[in-house]
Amino acid sequence: MSESSAATHAGHHREGFVKHYFFSLDHKMIGRQFLFTGLFMLVIGGLLAMMVRWQLGYPEEPLPFMGGFSEDFWDGESWWAQTAPFGIVTSEFYNTLFTMHATIMIFFVVMPIMIGGFGNFLVPICIGAKDMAFPTLNMLSYWTFVPGVLLMLLSFFVPGGAAGGGWTSYAPLAAVPDYAGVEGHWGVTLWCISLFIIGFSSLMGSINYITTIINMRAPGMRLFRMPLTIWSLFIVAILLLLALPVLTSALAMMVFDRLFGTNFFIPDGGGEPLLWQHLFWFFGHPEVYVLVLPAMGVTSDVLSTFARKPIFGYRAMVYSMCAIAFLSWVVWGHHMFQSGMDPVLGTAFTLTTMLIAVPSAIKTFNWLGTLWGSSIRFTTAMWFALGFVSLFTIGGLSGIFMASTPVDIFIHDTYYIVAHIHYVVAGIIFGIFAGLYFWFPKMFGRMMSETLGKLHFLLTFVFFNLTFFPMHFLGVGGHMRRIYNPEQYEFLQPWQEMNTFITMMALCLGASQIFFAINFIGSLIWGRRAEDNPWEANTLEWDAPSPPPHGNFLEDPVVYRGAYEYSSPEVEEDWLPQSVYLEPAVAGEEGHD
Template structure:
């Protein structure tokens, strides 16, 4: 038995007699669910981008009719000129779609589902049916959120952070049904995330292949595991808060209504208690996948694997005690502000460790600049800017000036676009072969990378300067303020760059679709990687392995002196390797 497991034959594509609906719609296969998440959240990414373009039009060219804006109804943009009430819907829905329906499902929904069973060597998730429900409640949430754009009063308009009492009282926000739909949708997102998380956690703890010990897990799996714990504990708090908000909106409770004894800051505490772990939900999986890709692209073991793991754990732990740094100016007790400042600054330490370890991994490597590697290196370069600009906000006296200005907008986009989205532009082509059996086009991938990299920086770097001038966020028309009028050329420049950045993404989407049918067939292991998933055919078959493989080493044995080639798969048995103890005990 051991010799069979050692060579780890991929399952011969066994006969699969599930109906089309069971196979592709109400599927319980983790890979199909991952791909479902991929298609749906890429769609929402596009929606979020379209909303951003409209905002950028208004900010760059306030009061001018938007090209193509004539198709919008009178209640949004009469004659193509965006109304203030539509603008704040754009602000709100752009944030909501990007955070809850694009980045979070792209990282967690797609890659936790797709990668965890493949990378730890198991047939499927621990609870495939719960997994399916996780996707469908996400899908329902997305539909509700999308539909809210088209209800008569318009969508929610209190910002994606939904600060009460603006969000809680219809007479103050001017939207009724849209606000309620936002709450309902977020409750569903919470449910989806909790169902997913409990699946990922159980699967990783209990269903690892023989020999796949904790410290042989790829960093992508480690980060997804820690992310799942964050999601499991943070999302119920958001759901609870959203339920109370919904009750305030529809059955007249007074949780966030100061006029009847409720507390406005209560919402902020609940929201950010969820919200800061959420920030790490949005970056940790990106860090994990980038670690895998950088080690592969550098053909070198990851530098300091253990400290990378501990850094993930440290970031996640500290993530629970920093939520107050979103509230330095909220009227919260300033002494509390001091302690939140210190815990926030401390988070810079594990983040720095990760950055230096990525650089250490590249040091004396043999760097292959594939499209995933280019994007992964760009991730490091951009995440550093986002991380460093965070220090400005963490220092409370400085935050007093730049809080709620474009400085924070620049910061969060450097982390979420420069960080998470570049990581996704690395991860999507990297695991595309295992999903669809083909490679994405390399040349167009590189064109997309360079244009995105350039335009992205042209859009977001100048926002730091706007923030330093005191440019408030979420304002419809900056020219209202005399002190911002001199900055209008910069706003215009940012807007034009943003349009070009958006146009560049068309290359990505076309490449994605084109490669589904026309891409080069990839073979088993196009990147010459060590992970378990690369021992399977591309695309990986239903049920993955007939018999799960046995693991003999960690995932980053690149350029090992033990073998002539520069990679050494986790499943390859060398004469010096011993059979894992747990495996022989478990398998009779």
């Protein structure tokens, strides 16, 4: 059934504009839709972060560019005049800013770009399929995502503003509207409903990925010949399938508590606030790996391609991703060491958390092993992949501190945690950029500017570290996260200069992304036409034309080897595509392309 439905729509027929750009069944167009939506939300999420940083660097001073508004404007009833009187971020708005920043970056930027964008674009084409197993379900997955996005954005404009209970929305603060201290209860309610909806979108996507990868691989594409990006997306799809129902159920319970008088999480009615934390993090920790595994996969592929060397320990890379996925179910309690959970449980979760660090360490060492003895081509994609490795190293190592229960007593809920999550999760953006610079030619048939790209990398890498590394110092100094105004605390007075410095660096980091926007949009229009295989890479997507037509391949590919046969002694070139047939024991090249 799946085979036939994919085959029928894979024909090269002409479609109308709406059918082509909006209600397309083509996995590549759906991938681009997710990508563009994610990039748009990246701009929103980034601007929210800039406002958070402004308030911390220059507490209760008007935001920049507010001078243009007249007195009448601030006296008026407009949304902005009410939300940020005289351009000053209020504490209610501040809570909304960091809550929505995290929510948007996780659920509306990294997930749609990595899983929706790269996943949809790459899964079928990298395994030699013409499309997803269920193209209509795939389209539905995007169009279920869109109302989630709209509701989340709309929630800024309801009375009381958007959710302000943190992206973790701990009960009872988020479960009882009165505790939020704002008029109007729709912020958190819409937050729940929006995430509830996009949960279904992700479920549809993950069912599709799993089915496609299991059933629709090209002849010869054994599981252990798949590129690591596809492996990571396969594992992530399984994680999502199992984890999202937990979040979705918890969100439904939260909405019932808020609107219909139940008491799942409200102790006054006999409920248990820690139940929310357990449910949330039972979803939330696999979610962290949902975010980071695809970045690891992309990084592995980009590193190997531009190192012109097979990935070091391919099977170990696959097994360590499987180990991470399995262990991710039994580490959630490390978010709750200080929560009032039995401290004996804390001991158990420390042990599992230390164990999950092992496969992450293996991956890092294998990346270094890939670089050793290589022949590196320093493209922009390569720089971003190297950037991801170095940021992930710092983020992974800083995680060991909070895995250690006694150290966590001190650094829990401080900027040390903020530094750590940004080195990991914002580091994933480096993986996204690596993937974008790498696959842009295939996605859009044009090359991006390498000069602008390298400038973008340099500025982003420098300002990223200048923004987030000093946050470790703040954390060591005891600076709490999620506080509106650090100047309210005497012991934080000496840190204000550091806060101002971080804010300036964060603004520069944000501004550096203009070079990406120019490069991305400019290359879409004026970029040099891309060849089919501009990077001389091995995987199947580079067999297809750039951009690939409906149905992807001009000839059905057959796979003869793994994805990483770079610098093989069997051929003269330093790459050997998966689909090229070699006569046994004869080193002559012969293939389709």
